[in-house]
Amino acid sequence: MAGPLEGIRVADFTWVWAGPTCTMQLAHMGAEVIRMESMRRVCTLRMLPPWPDGQPGVNRSGYFNQYNQGKRSIQLDISKPDGVEIAKQIVAMSDVAVENFASNVIDRLGLGYEELRKVKPDLIMISMSGYGRGGPESGYVSYGPAQVPLSGMSQLTGYAGWQPMHVGMSYGDPNAGLHAAFAVLSALFYRERTGRGQYIDMSQQESTMAVLGEGFMEYGMNGVQPPRNGNRVAHMAPHGVFMCAGEDRWLSIACANDNEWNALCGVMNRPELAADPRFRTHADRKANEDDLEAEIMSWTLLQDPLEATERLQAGGVAASPPLVNRELAEDPHLASRDFFVEKEHPEVGVRQHAGIPWRMSDTPCDVWRAAPVMGQDNDYVYGDLLGLSNGQLEDLKARQVIY
Amino acid sequence: MPERALDGLTIIEHNRTGAAAYAAKLMADLGAEVIKLEPPTGDPDRYLGPFPGGEPHAEKSGTFLYLNCNKQSVTLDITSDSGRQVLESLLRDADAVIHDVPPAEAERLGLGSRQLRAGKERLVTTTISPFGESGPHRDWKAYDLTTLSAGGWTWLNGWPGHPEMPPLRPFGRQSAYQAGVNAAVATMGALFARLRTGRGQHVEISAQECITAILEMTFAFWPYMNMPTARWGQRPIHPIDFFQCKDGGWIFVLCVEEHQWQRLVELMDTPEWTQWDVAANRFVRASNWDALRPFMEEWASQWTTDELYRAAQEKRIPFAPASTLAQLLDSEHLKARGFFVEVAYPEARRITQPGAPFKMSGAPWEIRTPAPALGQHNEAVLGERLGLSTAEIKSLHGAKVA
Secondary structure (H helix, E strand, C coil), X not given: CCCCCCCCEEEECCCCCHHHHHHHHHHHCCCEEEEXXXXXXXXXXXXXXXXXXXXXXXXXXXXXXXXXCCCEEEECCCCCHHHHHHHHHHHHCCCEEEECCCCCHHXXXXXXXXXXXXXXXXXXEEEEECCCCCCCCCCCCCCHHHHHHHCCHHHHCCCCCCCCCCCCCCCHHHHHHHHHHHHHHHHHHHXXXXXXXXXXXXXXXXXXXCCCHHHHHHHHHHCCCCCCCCCCXXXXXXXXXXXXXXXXXXXXXXXXXXXXXXXXHHXXXXXXXXXXXXXXXHHHHHHCHHHHHHHHHHHHCCCCHHHHHHHHXXXXXXXXXXXXXXXXXXXXXHHHCCCCECCCCCCXXXXXXXXXXXXXXXXXXXXXXXXXXXXXXXXXXXXXXXCCCHHHHHHHHHCCCCC | CCXXXXXXXXXXXXXXXXXXXXXXXXXXCCCXXXXXXXXXXXXXXXXXCCCHHHCCCCCCCHHHHHHCCCEXXXXXXXXXXXXXXXXXXXXXXXXXXXXXXXXXXXXXXXXXXXHXXXXXXXXXXXXXXXXCCCCCCCCCCCCHHHHHHHXXXXXXCCCCCCCCCCCCCCCCCHHHHHHHHHHHHHHHHHHHHXXXXXXXXXXXXXXXXXXXXXXXXXXXXXXXXXXCCCCCCCCCCCCEXXXXXXXXXXXXXXXXXXXHHHHHHHHCCCCHHHHCHHHCCHHHHHHCHHHXXXXXXHHHCCCCHHHHHHHHHHCCCCCEECCCHHHHHCCHXXXXXXXXXXXXECCCEEEEECCCCCEECCCCCCCCCCCXXXXXXXXXXXXXXXXXXXXXXXXXXXXXXX
16 A cells, blocks of 8 residues: 555645645655746755755755655746646646745736636645735745744743744744645545635744744733743753763753652762752752752763763653754664665765654555656656647747746 | 534544644644543643643643643543543544553553554554654653754754853744644544545654654755754854844844845945955855854844834845744734634633634634533533443542543
8 A cells, every 4th residue: 555645646836945845745645746846946945055065056955855855846937828837737637736935926927726726626725925815914025944033933942031042943944834734634635525625825924823832821821921941941840951071962851750850860879969958849949940950960061961861761761962963864763763764866866864754554655756856757747747749848948938 | 514624533632742632733623523531630731831820720721721722621541441441432433543652651551553443443543752663762751852852953953152052942842743743644644545445544653753854954964965063053044143123122134045135235225344255145154154243233233123124024035023922912914814813711711822823715723612621521422422321420430430
C-alpha cells in the first residue's frame, strides 16, 4: 500500500519556506506535487545557502532541497498569458492548489480561486499570505522572520530584563505550513464525503498566534503581558540550560516534581541539596531559583553534556544538550529510526536531509525522490500529462513561457 | 450533508503534555466530537496555569482552557477492569484515539497501539512521544525544554555576541504544539486513507523529529558545507535585526531580497554608509553587520515604531513591529478579519483568545462550547452514549473508576 494521498495531485505555486512546507507534507503522504517555477523569478530558497563548496546555483541550495523533497518541478512563467493558461490546465487535473504570495497577487495573475474553480469546480485551494485576505494590512509584505515579532512571539521570548528576541528561526513559516497541510487534509476529507471543494484563507500571523495560547490566556485573565523570563517557567524548577565543560557546551535540565529533583541531586552526588530547606519543595525551589541554578551549574561546569545526559536519563531526570546540527546528523537515536533521508540528487549528490516526523503502519509515507532540479519534470508534465507535441514545447520555450 | 469539515468523526483523547490536546483541538474546532479521557485527578494541564490572580484551580488553568474548548470530559481510571471495559466500549465506536503517554508507560496502561487496536480494524491510533516508539532514547524522559534541545531548536536561539548567555527556549510549549499539529496532519492522512481502504492504522509521532524537521536552513549547513550553526540560527543575509524606536517599542528590520534593500536605502535618504563596499549586497552586509548596525540603530531611533512600520510597508519592505499582546488585541487589521474570539468560561470569566488558524469557505471553524469541567460529561457519555444505567455509573464513581 502506498501513502494515504496516493492519487491526489497538487498544483504547487508556492515559494520561500511556508508554502513549500505545506506541500512537502502532502508529498510525504504520496500526493503528486507539481511545482511551477521559472528562471524569471527564481524561488528565494534556491538562491540561499548552504551550497556544496560554497558555490551558488539554483539547484544547489540545501535550504531549498530540504523543503522540496519528493516534489516535481516544471518551468512555467505564470506572468505570461500562455503560462496562466497552462497553469489552469494543470489545476484542472489537480485536486489541490497551494500558493503563498502576498495577498491578492494570485488574483492579479489571473489564477485566483474564482478563476480556478471554473476549470476545476471541486478544487481545494489554500492561500497562505502573511496577513490574510481582507483587513487594512492585507496588502503588506511579509517574510517568515518578521512573523515571529509580528505575532507577539518576540515580546514573549528572551532573557529576563533583556530586549525582545527572535526565536532563532522563521517559526511562522513551518508552523503555517503544518497548519495549512492540516487544513488541506480536512478539506480533502470533506470533499470525499460531500463532493465539494473550497477556498481556505490562511494568515501566517494568525496561525502563529494560535500557538501562543498560554500568553493570550494570561493576558485575558490578569491583564498583564507575561514578562520575558529566560528558560524559567512557573511550573518547574530547575528548568534551565546550564553551562558545561568545554567551549560553548550546554545542558538543558527540567524537573517537574520533588522526586525528579531528588534524583538530580543523586546523579550530581549532592544528597545534601535534596535536604536543603531552600530547595525542598517546588515553592522553595522557585523562591530560591538563583541559588538553585548556581548549585546545578557548579556541577555542570565540570561535565561533558552528552555523558551527563546519559547519567541523568539513567537516573530518571529529563535532560538533553541543545544539539547542534552536526550532533543531530550523527545522533544514534535519529539514525536508528531512519529519520534522515539520503537520496541521489543530480547536482549535489547524496546529502542528508531531515525526514518525516511520523510513521504510518498501513499506508507508509516516504520521500520517493530528492528535491527536483529546476524543470526536472518538464517532459513528464508537458508531454505525458498535458500531451503537448515537441513543436508546441519548442515554441513555448522560444517564447520563454517555459523558462 | 455535514456542515463542518470533520462533522461525524469521534476522537478519543488522553493528554499529558499538551500535544495530544492540541491535535484534538484542531480537529474539534472543525466539528469532530472529542471525548477527553481524564484520570480522576484530571488532565495535568489543569494544574499548569496561568491562573486568574495566580491562584491554582483545576477549572481555571489558562493552558487547559485554551486547548480544550469544544470537547467533552469523562473521568475514567483506565487501570481498573471496569474502567478498561468502558474504554473498550468507547473505542469500538470511535474513529481515532490520540494520546501522548510515553511508550513504556502506555504499554503498562494498555494504551499501546496493538492493545488499543485489537479487534478494531477501523480504528486509527495516534501516539505522540518525545523520542518515538523505537530507538535507544525511546524511554528517555523529556519535557518541552529538553525536547526542544534534543530537536535542535534551543541551540539556535540566544544572543549573538554574548556567549555567556545560554541557548534559549521560545515562549510556550512549542514542542507540544508542533507534535500536536503533526499528529493532526498524520491522523487526518490516516482517516483519509481509511475512506478508501476501510482500514484504520497506527500512527506514531516523535516530538524530537517534529522539531528537527523545521530548523530552517540550519541543519543543512552540516551535510552541505560541514559548518556547525551558531545561535540565532545562521543568518547569512542582512539586515535581519531589532531596533528600539523613540517610543520605546521595537521594530524588526528585514530585507530578504536586494530590491527591498534598495527601497530601504531610499527610505533612509541614501546615507553614505549604504554606498560603501561593505554594504554592497545581502551577504557582504551580513559579514560586516557589526560595523553597519550602529548606523541603522541611530536611524531607527528617530521614528516611532508604528510610523516606521507603516513607512517601510508603504515601500513594500517587510518590516514588522515586535507586537505586544495588547497591541495585537487592539489591531485594526485583526479586528477587521475577526480573528479573536471571546469565550465565556463558567469559572474563569470571558476571555478574548486566538481564533481560527485558517478560514475555510465551505466548512466553518468555531468554538461551540467552552472547555469542560472535570468529568462534566460522565453521565452524557457513559449513560446516553454507552447505555450504562444510573446505578452502573454510580458504581463506577463509587469505585473511583469514573
